[in-house]
Amino acid sequence: MRILKLILVIGIIGGAACxxxxxxxxxxxxxxxxxxxxxxxxxxxKVQNPHVVSYRIYRNDKPYGYFELIDEVSTTSYVxxxxxxxxxxxxxxxxxxxxxxxxxxxxYPIFDTPRPERHNQxxxxxxxxxxxxxxxxxxxxxxxxxPKDSGDFYFTYKNGSPVIICKPSxxxxxxxxxxxxxxxxxxxxxxxxxxxxxLLSGHSYVIWTQDNHFAHVRLQRITGEYILxxxxxxxxxxxxxxxxxxxxxxxxxxxxx
Numbered sequence: 001m002r003i004l005k006l007i008l009v010i011g012i013i014g015g016a017a018c019x020x021x022x023x024x025x026x027x028x029x030x031x032x033x034x035x036x037x038x039x040x041x042x043x044x045x046k047v048q049n050p051h052v053v054s055y056r057i058y059r060n061d062k063p064y065g066y067f068e069l070i071d072e073v074s075t076t077s078y079v080x081x082x083x084x085x086x087x088x089x090x091x092x093x094x095x096x097x098x099x100x101x102x103x104x105x106x107x108y109p110i111f112d113t114p115r116p117e118r119h120n121q122x123x124x125x126x127x128x129x130x131x132x133x134x135x136x137x138x139x140x141x142x143x144x145x146x147p148k149d150s151g152d153f154y155f156t157y158k159n160g161s162p163v164i165i166c167k168p169s170x171x172x173x174x175x176x177x178x179x180x181x182x183x184x185x186x187x188x189x190x191x192x193x194x195x196x197x198x199l200l201s202g203h204s205y206v207i208w209t210q211d212n213h214f215a216h217v218r219l220q221r222i223t224g225e226y227i228l229x230x231x232x233x234x235x236x237x238x239x240x241x242x243x244x245x246x247x248x249x250x251x252x253x254x255x256x257x
Contacts, residue, residue: 023049025103028076028093033112034182035241037232038085040112043077044093051097058092063109067092086235088113113241117181117232118143124226126156140207140215140233152209155199155227162199162222171208172197178204178218181232187214187240199227206242216242 028044042057054074058067067090071078083089089112092105123145126136137151138144148154153166166172171192175184177200187206197205201222207215214234221228232242 023051025049025052025095025097025101027095027103027106028055031091031093031106031110033091033110035112036114037117038081038083038114040080040083040089040114041077042080042091042093042110046076047095047103049095049097051099052095053098054096056094056096056102058094058105060090060092061087063090063111067105072096083114085114085116086239088236088239113234113236113239115232115234115236115242116143117230119230120220120228121145121231122226122228123151123155125162125224126154138231140209140213140231141235143231143233152207152215157224158196162227163196164199164205164217165196166194166207167210169210170194172205174198174200175204175206175216177202181216181218181230181242184216184218184242187216187234187242189240212237214240214242 026047026049028047031042031044034041034043044055054072055076056072057070057078059070059080060067070080070082080089091110093110094105095103121138121143123138124136126148134147135145136156137146137148137154139146139151151167152170153164153172155162155164157163164172171194173188173191173193174197178184184204184206187208192208199219199222201219204216204218207217209215216232218230219227220230234240234242
């Protein structure tokens with residue numbers, strides 16, 4: 001009887017081992033980062049392994065070398081609040097099973113550069129006869145309405161159409177209709193036009209400033225007196241990142257002016 005029990009136990013253990021081998025322990029896949037204001041949001045797909053119970057998040061200030069463990073969660077998303085706008089952070093994730101085993105880290109770079117944003121910003125229409133309230137311009141670095149010639153751009157009507165006119169050597173392009181600031185992930189490399197863009201409500205406009213910063217202006221409302229908009233501004237010069245959705249899997253190259 002003792003021999004029989006021993007065989008049964010060995011059989012059970014062997015069966016469990018075989019079951020574990022059926023489900024390889026892989027790291028999370030399809031990791032996405034969402035750029036925020038002093039925060040970075042990571043989301044990923046659930047690892048298809050019934051033994052996985054948590055995920056570990058590692059972070060570094062460069063895409064190689066030692067990644068420090070910053071947290072472990074049981075969900076498939078994580079918000080990192082311990083970040084500073086304009087600084088790029090690199091992440092790696094792993095899966096952990098109920099037996100305490102940990103997978104390898106994700107093999108591709110996950111990176112993000114948080115940037116400040118403001119909502120419900122307002123500038124007033126400028127005309128050649130007067131500048132309503134003296135605040136038709138907007139200075140992106142300070143998120144501030146300013147006089148016409150003091151900002152990165154100003155708002156006016158030209159031949160009856162609402163337009164944004166940029167300062168010299170500042171570029172702008174219409175990115176089409178969007179829902180919010182997170183819809184524009186990356187300032188494009190091409191397609192820039194100088195000086196002005198006709199405005200449409202609900203459209204997003206990306207601006208490349210004279211001092212080599214990128215911004216996203218999403219227009220909420222146009223009236224005869226003012227425009228109302230949300231804006232995100234990348235404080236890291238030359239960094240095209242505005243609000244990354246699906247991570248590109250490559251390290252960005254900063255653009256020079």
